[in-house]
Amino acid sequence: MHDPLAIHRRTFLARSGLSLGGAALAGLLARDGLAATVSAAAGPAPAAGRYPGAVYPLHHPPKAKSVIFLCLAGGPSHLETFDPKPLLATLDGKEMPESVTAGQPIAQLQGQKLICLGPRKSFSRHGECGTEVSDYFPLLGSLADKYAVVRSMVTEQINHDPAHTFMNCGTGLSGRPSMGAWVTYGLGSEAHDLPGFVVMTSKLGRNPQPIAARQWHSGFLPGQFQGVEFSTSGPPVHYVTNPPGVSTAHQRDLIDTVAALENHRLASLADPEIATRLRQYELAFKMQTSVPQLADLSGESAETLALYGAQPGKATVGTNCLMARRLVERGVRFVHLYHSDWDHHGGIDGYMQQICPPTDQAAAALLIDLERRGLLDETLVVVGGEFGRTPMGQGKGEQIGRDHHIKGFSMLLAGGGIRPGIVHGATDDFGYNAIQDVVHVRDLHATMLHLLGIDHMRFTVQYQGLDSKLTGVEPAKPVKALLA
Secondary structure (H helix, E strand, O other), rough: OOOOOOOOHHHHHHHHHHHHEEEEEEEHHHHHHHHHHHHHHHOHHHHOOOOOOOOOOOOOOOOOOEEEEEEEEOOOHHHHEEEHHHHHHOOOOOOOOOHOOOOOOOOOOOOOOOOOOOOOOOEEEEEOOOEEEEEOHHHHHOOOHHEEEEEEEEEEOOOHHHHHHHHOOOOOOOOOOOOHHHHHHEEEHOOOOOOEEEEEEEOOOOOOOOOOOHHHHHOOOOOHHHHHHHHOOOOOOOOOOOOOOOOHHHHHHHHHHHHHHHHHHHHHHOHHHHHHHHHHHHHHHHHHHHHHHHHOOOOOOOOHHHHHHOOOOOOOOOHHHHHHHHEEEOOOOEEEEEOOOOOOOOOHHHHHHHHHHHHHHHHHHHHHHHHHHHHHEEEEEEEOOEEEEEEEEEHHHHHHHEEEEEEEEOEEEEOOOEOHHHHEOOEOOOOOOOOOOEEEHHHHOOOOOOOOOOOOOOEEEEEEOOOOOOOOOOOOOOOHHOOO
Protein backbone atom coordinates (compact mmCIF):
# COMPACT_ATOMS: atom_id res chain seq x y z
CA MET A 1 0.00 0.00 0.00
CA HIS A 2 1.31 3.51 -0.89
CA ASP A 3 2.13 5.73 2.08
CA PRO A 4 0.77 9.22 1.33
CA LEU A 5 3.51 10.76 3.51
CA ALA A 6 6.33 9.01 1.65
CA ILE A 7 8.37 10.76 -1.02
CA HIS A 8 10.33 9.30 -3.89
CA ARG A 9 14.08 8.98 -3.58
CA ARG A 10 14.69 11.39 -6.49
CA THR A 11 12.36 13.98 -4.96
CA PHE A 12 14.14 13.68 -1.63
CA LEU A 13 17.54 14.16 -3.24
CA ALA A 14 16.37 17.10 -5.33
CA ARG A 15 14.75 18.87 -2.40
CA SER A 16 17.57 18.21 0.03
CA GLY A 17 20.08 19.33 -2.57
CA LEU A 18 18.17 22.54 -3.05
CA SER A 19 18.03 23.08 0.71
CA LEU A 20 21.73 22.43 1.10
CA GLY A 21 22.46 24.72 -1.84
CA GLY A 22 20.22 27.39 -0.34
CA ALA A 23 21.97 27.08 2.99
CA ALA A 24 25.35 27.35 1.29
CA LEU A 25 24.18 30.37 -0.71
CA ALA A 26 22.87 32.00 2.46
CA GLY A 27 26.29 31.51 4.04
CA LEU A 28 28.01 33.06 1.05
CA LEU A 29 25.59 35.97 1.03
CA ALA A 30 26.12 36.56 4.72
CA ARG A 31 29.87 36.48 4.25
CA ASP A 32 29.72 38.96 1.35
CA GLY A 33 27.28 41.27 3.06
CA LEU A 34 24.54 40.54 0.52
CA ALA A 35 22.15 38.71 2.82
CA ALA A 36 20.85 42.03 4.09
CA THR A 37 19.99 42.89 0.50
CA VAL A 38 17.87 39.77 0.09
CA SER A 39 16.16 40.22 3.43
CA ALA A 40 15.53 43.90 2.97
CA ALA A 41 14.29 43.59 -0.57
CA ALA A 42 11.78 40.93 0.42
CA GLY A 43 10.47 42.87 3.42
CA PRO A 44 6.73 43.64 3.27
CA ALA A 45 6.80 47.17 4.68
CA PRO A 46 8.89 50.15 3.57
CA ALA A 47 10.39 50.62 7.03
CA ALA A 48 11.31 46.96 7.37
CA GLY A 49 12.34 46.83 3.71
CA ARG A 50 14.83 49.70 3.90
CA TYR A 51 18.25 48.35 3.01
CA PRO A 52 20.55 49.38 5.90
CA GLY A 53 23.82 49.15 3.98
CA ALA A 54 26.50 46.46 4.03
CA VAL A 55 28.66 48.65 6.30
CA TYR A 56 26.38 48.59 9.32
CA PRO A 57 27.31 50.02 11.71
CA LEU A 58 29.69 52.45 10.06
CA HIS A 59 33.41 52.07 10.69
CA HIS A 60 33.65 55.57 12.18
CA PRO A 61 31.42 58.67 12.53
CA PRO A 62 30.72 60.14 9.08
CA LYS A 63 31.18 63.75 8.05
CA ALA A 64 29.09 63.44 4.87
CA LYS A 65 25.76 61.75 4.20
CA SER A 66 25.62 62.13 0.41
CA VAL A 67 27.80 62.90 -2.61
CA ILE A 68 27.31 65.12 -5.67
CA PHE A 69 30.02 64.50 -8.28
CA LEU A 70 30.00 67.05 -11.12
CA CYS A 71 32.10 65.38 -13.80
CA LEU A 72 33.42 67.75 -16.46
CA ALA A 73 33.66 64.94 -18.98
CA GLY A 74 36.34 65.17 -21.62
CA GLY A 75 39.15 66.39 -19.37
CA PRO A 76 39.07 70.09 -18.39
CA SER A 77 42.40 71.89 -18.54
CA HIS A 78 43.83 72.53 -15.08
CA LEU A 79 45.81 75.34 -16.71
CA GLU A 80 42.58 77.24 -17.46
CA THR A 81 40.79 76.41 -14.22
CA PHE A 82 42.66 76.01 -10.91
CA ASP A 83 46.43 75.76 -11.57
CA PRO A 84 48.19 79.05 -12.52
CA LYS A 85 51.53 78.73 -14.29
CA PRO A 86 53.34 82.07 -14.80
CA LEU A 87 56.47 80.41 -16.24
CA LEU A 88 54.40 78.56 -18.82
CA ALA A 89 52.87 81.89 -19.83
CA THR A 90 56.32 83.38 -20.48
CA LEU A 91 57.30 80.32 -22.56
CA ASP A 92 54.19 80.45 -24.74
CA GLY A 93 55.15 79.47 -28.31
CA LYS A 94 58.58 78.12 -27.35
CA GLU A 95 59.69 74.49 -27.38
CA MET A 96 58.87 72.41 -24.33
CA PRO A 97 62.15 71.26 -22.68
CA GLU A 98 62.70 67.64 -23.63
CA SER A 99 63.73 66.86 -20.06
CA VAL A 100 60.14 67.48 -18.93
CA THR A 101 58.41 65.11 -21.37
CA ALA A 102 61.06 62.46 -22.11
CA GLY A 103 59.66 58.97 -21.67
CA GLN A 104 56.24 60.30 -20.63
CA PRO A 105 52.92 58.98 -22.03
CA ILE A 106 51.35 61.43 -24.50
CA ALA A 107 48.14 60.76 -26.42
CA GLN A 108 47.80 62.43 -29.84
CA LEU A 109 50.97 64.54 -29.64
CA GLN A 110 53.25 61.52 -29.51
CA GLY A 111 56.20 61.98 -31.88
CA GLN A 112 55.33 65.62 -32.69
CA LYS A 113 57.26 68.80 -31.94
CA LEU A 114 56.07 69.95 -28.50
CA ILE A 115 55.41 73.68 -28.15
CA CYS A 116 54.45 75.37 -24.86
CA LEU A 117 50.96 76.82 -24.70
CA GLY A 118 50.50 79.38 -21.94
CA PRO A 119 47.25 79.67 -19.95
CA ARG A 120 44.53 81.23 -22.10
CA LYS A 121 43.18 83.31 -19.26
CA SER A 122 44.67 85.17 -16.33
CA PHE A 123 44.25 84.04 -12.71
CA SER A 124 43.07 86.12 -9.74
CA ARG A 125 43.36 85.63 -5.98
CA HIS A 126 40.11 85.25 -4.09
CA GLY A 127 38.84 85.24 -0.52
CA GLU A 128 40.75 85.34 2.73
CA CYS A 129 42.58 82.18 1.63
CA GLY A 130 43.97 83.89 -1.46
CA THR A 131 43.46 80.88 -3.72
CA GLU A 132 44.21 81.65 -7.36
CA VAL A 133 41.39 80.71 -9.71
CA SER A 134 41.13 81.29 -13.46
CA ASP A 135 39.14 84.31 -14.57
CA TYR A 136 37.06 81.86 -16.58
CA PHE A 137 35.42 81.04 -13.21
CA PRO A 138 34.74 84.34 -11.42
CA LEU A 139 31.75 83.03 -9.44
CA LEU A 140 33.53 79.93 -8.17
CA GLY A 141 36.55 82.14 -7.50
CA SER A 142 34.45 84.37 -5.24
CA LEU A 143 33.63 81.29 -3.13
CA ALA A 144 37.26 80.18 -2.69
CA ASP A 145 36.94 80.16 1.10
CA LYS A 146 34.28 77.43 0.86
CA TYR A 147 36.23 74.67 -0.93
CA ALA A 148 39.59 72.95 -1.30
CA VAL A 149 41.52 72.72 -4.55
CA VAL A 150 43.66 69.66 -5.23
CA ARG A 151 46.34 70.53 -7.81
CA SER A 152 48.21 67.23 -7.73
CA MET A 153 45.73 64.64 -9.05
CA VAL A 154 47.13 61.77 -11.14
CA THR A 155 45.48 58.90 -12.95
CA GLU A 156 46.60 55.89 -15.01
CA GLN A 157 44.49 55.94 -18.18
CA ILE A 158 45.24 58.42 -20.96
CA ASN A 159 42.17 57.87 -23.20
CA HIS A 160 38.66 58.98 -22.35
CA ASP A 161 36.63 55.82 -21.90
CA PRO A 162 39.15 53.88 -19.78
CA ALA A 163 39.96 57.09 -17.87
CA HIS A 164 36.28 57.53 -17.01
CA THR A 165 36.16 53.88 -16.01
CA PHE A 166 39.19 54.36 -13.78
CA MET A 167 37.80 57.52 -12.19
CA ASN A 168 34.40 55.90 -11.62
CA CYS A 169 35.37 52.34 -10.74
CA GLY A 170 38.96 52.49 -9.47
CA THR A 171 40.13 50.28 -12.33
CA GLY A 172 40.43 50.49 -16.11
CA LEU A 173 38.59 47.18 -16.44
CA SER A 174 34.99 47.40 -17.60
CA GLY A 175 32.30 45.60 -15.66
CA ARG A 176 33.37 46.58 -12.15
CA PRO A 177 31.07 48.48 -9.75
CA SER A 178 31.06 52.26 -10.03
CA MET A 179 31.75 54.42 -6.99
CA GLY A 180 28.08 55.36 -6.77
CA ALA A 181 27.16 51.67 -6.65
CA TRP A 182 29.81 51.00 -4.00
CA VAL A 183 28.56 53.90 -1.87
CA THR A 184 24.88 52.93 -2.04
CA TYR A 185 25.75 49.28 -1.42
CA GLY A 186 27.81 50.27 1.61
CA LEU A 187 25.44 52.86 3.09
CA GLY A 188 22.00 52.22 1.64
CA SER A 189 19.83 55.23 0.98
CA GLU A 190 17.58 57.46 3.04
CA ALA A 191 15.20 57.91 0.09
CA HIS A 192 12.41 55.33 0.20
CA ASP A 193 10.71 56.49 -3.03
CA LEU A 194 13.74 57.36 -5.20
CA PRO A 195 16.85 55.42 -6.28
CA GLY A 196 19.86 55.75 -4.00
CA PHE A 197 22.13 56.47 -6.98
CA VAL A 198 20.99 58.89 -9.71
CA VAL A 199 22.81 59.97 -12.89
CA MET A 200 22.10 62.99 -15.12
CA THR A 201 23.88 64.28 -18.22
CA SER A 202 24.12 67.61 -20.03
CA LYS A 203 26.01 68.96 -23.01
CA LEU A 204 26.82 72.27 -24.66
CA GLY A 205 29.07 73.44 -27.46
CA ARG A 206 31.47 71.05 -29.21
CA ASN A 207 30.73 67.43 -30.06
CA PRO A 208 30.26 66.05 -26.52
CA GLN A 209 32.36 63.29 -25.04
CA PRO A 210 30.21 60.11 -25.13
CA ILE A 211 29.49 58.53 -21.75
CA ALA A 212 28.60 54.82 -21.63
CA ALA A 213 25.99 53.54 -19.17
CA ARG A 214 28.56 51.09 -17.79
CA GLN A 215 30.13 54.08 -16.02
CA TRP A 216 27.33 53.86 -13.44
CA HIS A 217 26.89 50.08 -13.47
CA SER A 218 26.68 47.89 -10.37
CA GLY A 219 29.21 45.36 -11.72
CA PHE A 220 29.33 42.28 -9.49
CA LEU A 221 27.18 43.97 -6.82
CA PRO A 222 23.41 43.33 -6.89
CA GLY A 223 21.63 45.20 -9.67
CA GLN A 224 19.64 47.39 -7.29
CA PHE A 225 22.78 49.49 -6.73
CA GLN A 226 23.17 50.46 -10.37
CA GLY A 227 22.76 54.15 -11.10
CA VAL A 228 19.41 55.21 -12.55
CA GLU A 229 19.64 57.78 -15.32
CA PHE A 230 17.24 60.72 -14.99
CA SER A 231 16.52 63.16 -17.79
CA THR A 232 15.76 66.82 -17.23
CA SER A 233 14.43 67.06 -20.78
CA GLY A 234 11.05 65.39 -21.19
CA PRO A 235 9.88 62.67 -18.77
CA PRO A 236 12.62 62.17 -16.13
CA VAL A 237 12.33 58.38 -16.34
CA HIS A 238 10.94 56.37 -19.24
CA TYR A 239 7.56 54.71 -18.61
CA VAL A 240 7.28 56.22 -15.12
CA THR A 241 3.61 57.04 -15.70
CA ASN A 242 0.81 54.49 -15.99
CA PRO A 243 -0.34 53.62 -19.51
CA PRO A 244 -3.84 54.81 -20.53
CA GLY A 245 -6.61 52.94 -18.76
CA VAL A 246 -4.42 51.69 -15.89
CA SER A 247 -5.25 53.25 -12.53
CA THR A 248 -2.97 53.46 -9.51
CA ALA A 249 -5.08 50.79 -7.79
CA HIS A 250 -4.70 48.43 -10.76
CA GLN A 251 -0.96 49.06 -10.80
CA ARG A 252 -0.76 48.35 -7.05
CA ASP A 253 -2.62 45.05 -7.55
CA LEU A 254 -0.23 44.08 -10.36
CA ILE A 255 2.85 44.88 -8.26
CA ASP A 256 1.47 42.92 -5.30
CA THR A 257 0.69 39.90 -7.48
CA VAL A 258 4.11 39.90 -9.14
CA ALA A 259 5.78 40.38 -5.75
CA ALA A 260 3.90 37.38 -4.31
CA LEU A 261 5.07 35.20 -7.19
CA GLU A 262 8.65 36.45 -6.90
CA ASN A 263 8.66 35.97 -3.11
CA HIS A 264 7.58 32.37 -3.64
CA ARG A 265 10.47 31.89 -6.06
CA LEU A 266 12.87 33.72 -3.75
CA ALA A 267 11.99 31.38 -0.88
CA SER A 268 12.93 28.43 -3.08
CA LEU A 269 16.05 29.75 -4.79
CA ALA A 270 17.44 32.47 -2.49
CA ASP A 271 18.68 34.26 -5.62
CA PRO A 272 19.75 37.85 -4.80
CA GLU A 273 18.74 38.99 -8.29
CA ILE A 274 15.15 38.00 -7.51
CA ALA A 275 15.36 40.14 -4.39
CA THR A 276 16.67 42.96 -6.55
CA ARG A 277 13.71 42.67 -8.92
CA LEU A 278 11.31 42.72 -5.98
CA ARG A 279 12.84 45.89 -4.61
CA GLN A 280 12.91 47.57 -8.01
CA TYR A 281 9.24 46.71 -8.71
CA GLU A 282 8.27 48.41 -5.47
CA LEU A 283 10.60 51.35 -6.06
CA ALA A 284 9.26 51.84 -9.60
CA PHE A 285 5.72 52.00 -8.22
CA LYS A 286 6.72 54.65 -5.66
CA MET A 287 8.59 56.62 -8.32
CA GLN A 288 5.36 57.10 -10.26
CA THR A 289 4.50 59.64 -7.57
CA SER A 290 7.90 60.86 -6.39
CA VAL A 291 9.57 61.51 -9.77
CA PRO A 292 6.96 63.91 -11.20
CA GLN A 293 7.08 65.83 -7.89
CA LEU A 294 10.89 65.92 -8.05
CA ALA A 295 10.93 67.18 -11.64
CA ASP A 296 8.34 69.89 -11.00
CA LEU A 297 10.42 73.02 -10.46
CA SER A 298 7.42 75.32 -10.14
CA GLY A 299 7.93 75.40 -6.37
CA GLU A 300 11.42 76.84 -6.73
CA SER A 301 11.65 80.60 -6.46
CA ALA A 302 12.54 82.75 -9.44
CA GLU A 303 15.68 83.77 -7.51
CA THR A 304 16.78 80.13 -7.17
CA LEU A 305 16.19 79.35 -10.86
CA ALA A 306 18.17 82.45 -11.81
CA LEU A 307 20.93 81.57 -9.35
CA TYR A 308 21.56 78.25 -11.12
CA GLY A 309 20.71 79.46 -14.59
CA ALA A 310 18.24 76.58 -14.59
CA GLN A 311 15.91 76.10 -17.55
CA PRO A 312 13.03 73.82 -16.56
CA GLY A 313 12.50 71.15 -19.18
CA LYS A 314 16.03 71.47 -20.59
CA ALA A 315 18.99 69.25 -19.74
CA THR A 316 21.47 71.98 -18.87
CA VAL A 317 24.22 71.94 -16.26
CA GLY A 318 22.26 74.52 -14.27
CA THR A 319 19.06 72.48 -14.28
CA ASN A 320 20.96 69.32 -13.36
CA CYS A 321 22.78 70.99 -10.45
CA LEU A 322 19.45 72.23 -9.11
CA MET A 323 18.00 68.74 -9.49
CA ALA A 324 21.03 67.36 -7.64
CA ARG A 325 20.24 69.60 -4.67
CA ARG A 326 16.61 68.45 -4.77
CA LEU A 327 17.74 64.80 -4.86
CA VAL A 328 20.07 64.94 -1.85
CA GLU A 329 17.40 66.94 -0.05
CA ARG A 330 15.16 63.89 -0.47
CA GLY A 331 17.74 61.44 0.85
CA VAL A 332 19.40 60.23 -2.36
CA ARG A 333 22.88 59.01 -1.48
CA PHE A 334 24.91 59.61 -4.66
CA VAL A 335 24.23 61.97 -7.58
CA HIS A 336 26.58 61.85 -10.56
CA LEU A 337 26.31 64.72 -13.04
CA TYR A 338 28.11 64.42 -16.39
CA HIS A 339 28.68 67.68 -18.26
CA SER A 340 30.31 66.41 -21.43
CA ASP A 341 31.94 69.20 -23.47
CA TRP A 342 35.50 69.51 -22.15
CA ASP A 343 37.54 67.62 -24.78
CA HIS A 344 39.33 70.65 -26.19
CA HIS A 345 41.93 69.33 -28.63
CA GLY A 346 41.28 72.41 -30.75
CA GLY A 347 39.61 75.80 -30.43
CA ILE A 348 40.13 75.87 -26.68
CA ASP A 349 39.69 79.66 -26.45
CA GLY A 350 36.28 79.70 -28.10
CA TYR A 351 34.96 76.60 -26.40
CA MET A 352 36.08 77.73 -22.92
CA GLN A 353 34.32 81.06 -23.43
CA GLN A 354 31.18 79.14 -24.32
CA ILE A 355 31.14 76.42 -21.69
CA CYS A 356 32.70 78.06 -18.63
CA PRO A 357 30.03 80.70 -17.81
CA PRO A 358 27.09 78.25 -17.34
CA THR A 359 29.32 75.75 -15.54
CA ASP A 360 30.76 78.42 -13.25
CA GLN A 361 27.27 79.69 -12.47
CA ALA A 362 25.78 76.25 -11.82
CA ALA A 363 28.63 74.96 -9.63
CA ALA A 364 28.75 78.16 -7.59
CA ALA A 365 24.95 78.12 -7.18
CA LEU A 366 25.10 74.54 -5.95
CA LEU A 367 27.52 75.47 -3.16
CA ILE A 368 25.54 78.57 -2.22
CA ASP A 369 22.18 76.79 -2.25
CA LEU A 370 23.38 73.76 -0.31
CA GLU A 371 24.92 76.00 2.33
CA ARG A 372 21.88 78.21 2.85
CA ARG A 373 19.67 75.13 3.20
CA GLY A 374 21.99 73.59 5.80
CA LEU A 375 23.02 70.77 3.45
CA LEU A 376 26.61 71.63 2.53
CA ASP A 377 28.12 70.33 5.77
CA GLU A 378 26.63 66.89 5.08
CA THR A 379 27.02 66.81 1.28
CA LEU A 380 30.39 66.13 -0.33
CA VAL A 381 30.67 68.03 -3.62
CA VAL A 382 33.38 67.01 -6.12
CA VAL A 383 34.05 68.90 -9.37
CA GLY A 384 36.55 67.67 -11.97
CA GLY A 385 37.16 65.47 -14.98
CA GLU A 386 38.79 62.16 -15.82
CA PHE A 387 42.18 63.82 -16.46
CA GLY A 388 43.69 67.19 -17.38
CA ARG A 389 45.27 68.70 -20.52
CA THR A 390 48.85 69.10 -21.68
CA PRO A 391 50.87 72.30 -21.22
CA MET A 392 51.83 71.80 -24.88
CA GLY A 393 49.59 73.08 -27.64
CA GLN A 394 47.84 70.94 -30.24
CA GLY A 395 47.02 72.53 -33.60
CA LYS A 396 47.68 76.13 -34.61
CA GLY A 397 46.13 79.57 -34.57
CA GLU A 398 42.52 79.87 -33.47
CA GLN A 399 42.21 76.09 -33.63
CA ILE A 400 44.88 75.45 -31.03
CA GLY A 401 43.97 73.23 -28.09
CA ARG A 402 45.48 70.77 -25.63
CA ASP A 403 45.98 66.99 -25.59
CA HIS A 404 45.07 64.51 -22.82
CA HIS A 405 47.21 64.62 -19.68
CA ILE A 406 47.36 62.23 -16.70
CA LYS A 407 50.48 63.30 -14.77
CA GLY A 408 48.96 66.26 -12.97
CA PHE A 409 45.52 67.91 -12.93
CA SER A 410 43.12 69.64 -10.56
CA MET A 411 39.86 68.91 -8.75
CA LEU A 412 37.62 70.93 -6.43
CA LEU A 413 36.14 69.43 -3.25
CA ALA A 414 33.69 71.11 -0.89
CA GLY A 415 31.36 70.41 2.03
CA GLY A 416 30.94 67.08 3.79
CA GLY A 417 34.01 67.29 6.04
CA ILE A 418 36.38 68.94 3.54
CA ARG A 419 38.70 71.59 4.96
CA PRO A 420 37.76 74.77 3.08
CA GLY A 421 40.02 77.51 1.74
CA ILE A 422 43.10 75.41 1.08
CA VAL A 423 45.18 74.32 -1.89
CA HIS A 424 46.61 70.82 -1.67
CA GLY A 425 49.54 69.62 -3.73
CA ALA A 426 51.29 71.17 -6.70
CA THR A 427 52.50 70.47 -10.21
CA ASP A 428 55.84 71.63 -11.60
CA ASP A 429 56.33 75.06 -13.19
CA PHE A 430 55.02 73.72 -16.50
CA GLY A 431 51.90 72.10 -15.04
CA TYR A 432 53.18 68.76 -16.33
CA ASN A 433 54.13 66.55 -13.36
CA ALA A 434 52.48 66.47 -9.93
CA ILE A 435 55.47 66.94 -7.64
CA GLN A 436 54.06 67.70 -4.19
CA ASP A 437 51.49 65.77 -2.09
CA VAL A 438 50.41 63.66 -5.06
CA VAL A 439 46.79 62.45 -4.93
CA HIS A 440 46.01 59.33 -6.95
CA VAL A 441 42.45 58.56 -8.03
CA ARG A 442 42.48 55.71 -5.47
CA ASP A 443 43.36 58.23 -2.75
CA LEU A 444 40.39 60.35 -3.84
CA HIS A 445 38.13 57.30 -3.51
CA ALA A 446 39.59 56.43 -0.10
CA THR A 447 38.98 60.02 1.04
CA MET A 448 35.38 60.00 -0.19
CA LEU A 449 34.65 56.74 1.63
CA HIS A 450 36.37 58.00 4.79
CA LEU A 451 34.15 61.09 4.84
CA LEU A 452 31.12 58.82 4.51
CA GLY A 453 32.19 56.78 7.55
CA ILE A 454 33.80 53.87 5.69
CA ASP A 455 37.33 52.48 6.02
CA HIS A 456 38.16 51.61 2.41
CA MET A 457 40.44 48.74 3.52
CA ARG A 458 37.58 47.01 5.36
CA PHE A 459 34.95 47.59 2.66
CA THR A 460 35.36 44.50 0.48
CA VAL A 461 33.31 41.98 -1.49
CA GLN A 462 34.78 38.66 -2.50
CA TYR A 463 34.79 38.34 -6.28
CA GLN A 464 36.71 35.84 -8.39
CA GLY A 465 38.71 34.77 -5.35
CA LEU A 466 39.77 38.28 -4.35
CA ASP A 467 38.59 40.64 -1.63
CA SER A 468 37.64 43.31 -4.14
CA LYS A 469 37.20 46.95 -3.17
CA LEU A 470 36.74 50.33 -4.83
CA THR A 471 40.34 51.31 -4.14
CA GLY A 472 41.76 48.12 -5.65
CA VAL A 473 44.89 46.27 -4.54
CA GLU A 474 47.43 49.10 -4.92
CA PRO A 475 48.24 51.33 -1.92
CA ALA A 476 45.68 54.05 -1.23
CA LYS A 477 44.93 56.28 1.72
CA PRO A 478 42.57 59.10 2.70
CA VAL A 479 44.17 62.51 2.21
CA LYS A 480 44.24 63.72 5.81
CA ALA A 481 45.22 67.28 4.85
CA LEU A 482 41.86 67.68 3.10
CA LEU A 483 39.84 66.79 6.18
CA ALA A 484 38.29 69.52 8.30
